[in-house]
Ligand code: ADP
């Protein structure tokens with residue numbers, strides 16, 4: 593490979609906001625046949641909003657949001673921000689939760705007004721041995737709509753559900769289509785549940801999903817794909833994504849994401865536009881063609 597042609601390629605990328613960390617990444621990009629996308633903040637905007645509040649017993653919707661939101665006020669997660677925003681919107685005063693604990697990939701717990709509150713997903717409630725059958729029908733309905741539904745448990749009893757929805761980035765669907773056109777398979781990875789993931793994947797034209805993945809296990813899933821002989825790029829934005837970006841044959845950090853993701857990525861997409869993934873691949877292929 594002539595270094596000059598590679599340098600031209602790297603320069604061309606930079607002009608359109610595709611920062612290639614080293615010429616070897618440009619060389620490797622042409623071999624990519626599988627791209628794994630993080631869901632939240634990568635395919636979706638990562639700014640969810642509360643769409644539904646369901647009370648399963650005698651509490652009001654306002655009380656469900658008040659308990660759930662008070663616990664969530666201790667968390668920085670996008671879901672937590674959505675619930676706290678809703679609380680403000682409904683003029684519910686914020687009190688400080690006591691004995692707050694955040695459980696990565698599961699949810700949050702704390703004491704509120706002397707009651708023990710769990711707010712999180714099925715996996716969390718299973719871990720705490722909570723019977724959530726009463727919520728199941730509503731959970732499935734909300735999830736099939738592509739919403740992320742979390743359960744509000746008060747003193748070990750399921751009381752309600754809060755659903756949030758995150759909108760797709762404008763070019764996500766087009767970006768997946770462009771990659772399919774280049775013969776590349778797109779996969780979506782997420783800590784979210786299977787149903788919600790499936791609904792969102794369908795909207796953007798992704799057939800394969802890897803759901804219910806704890807943040808610590810994302811890199812393992814990349815490794816599994818590599819063991820199947822795939823040459824894998826991972827696209828992500830978050831702090832949680834850094835190990836998976838590092839494990840992939842090429843890590844692609846996107847847009848407004850965290851600094852840690854950017855430090856780990858071999859390619860950094862400055863604009864928050866997933867179309868730049870296929871642009872990077874095409875640039876790589878064109879550059880390598882010139883070299884041969
Ligand atoms: P993602 O892969 O979408 O970035 P995370 O690993 O951050 O997801 O979270 C996975 C799942 O864990 C969420 O979909 C949600 O069900 C649950 N979860 C995580 N944090 C919270 C929280 N603060 N409140 C409620 N649920 C949470």
Ligand code: MG
Pocket residue numbers: 630631632633829830832
């Ligand atoms: Mg994320």
